[in-house]
Amino acid sequence: RFGEKFPDLADQILQRIIGQDRAVKVIRQLAEYYLMLKRNSSHGQRPDMDILLKGSSGTGKDFIANIIQEYFFKKGIVQKQMVMVDAADFEAWMDKKTTDDFKALGGGILFINNIHMLIHDNNNISPIDVLFSRMESWETDSTAGWDTYPIIIMAGHPINIDKFFNR
Secondary structure: OOOOOOOOHHHHHHOOOOOOHHHHHHHHHHHHHHHHHHHHOOOOOOOOOOEEEEOOOOOOHHHHHHHHHHHHHHHOOOOOOOEEEEHHHHHHHHHOOOHHHHHHOOOOEEEEEOHHHHOOOOOOOOHHHHHHHHHHHHHOOOOOOOOOOOEEEEEEOHHHHHHHHOO
16 A cells, blocks of 8 residues: 555564564664664775674574574675584684685675684683684775675673683
């Protein structure tokens, strides 16, 4: 009908998150923020778009990551399917990746699960530090646009993650 707004089909994806109104609100806010920056960015530079999901085993971190993937795809934030890497495979996977490999993931999401297993308690370099170093170089890449590098979603147990980020 004339003058009646069509429903946002992407919001149907978020309706699958039951009882987590705060998570739904944050996902919507992130999408709105990213889309606003994408529209208003004169040079297309990728904003800080990375996400950290913390929770004990069985709390739905994988489920939320998949919902974010679907929602962001419907909203036009990402154009590719999510690549998932578990901590058990991360070091071997990361050893083979070049800057061009990460650029090939651009326009999509890289989901790293169980990152608490990649964090060491000592002061040595953790396997996840290598990724953080690369992510820092993405921020200074003046040739990079919105879709040059992937959005990183990391998920893991909060105790180790909190210790790592608070050091």
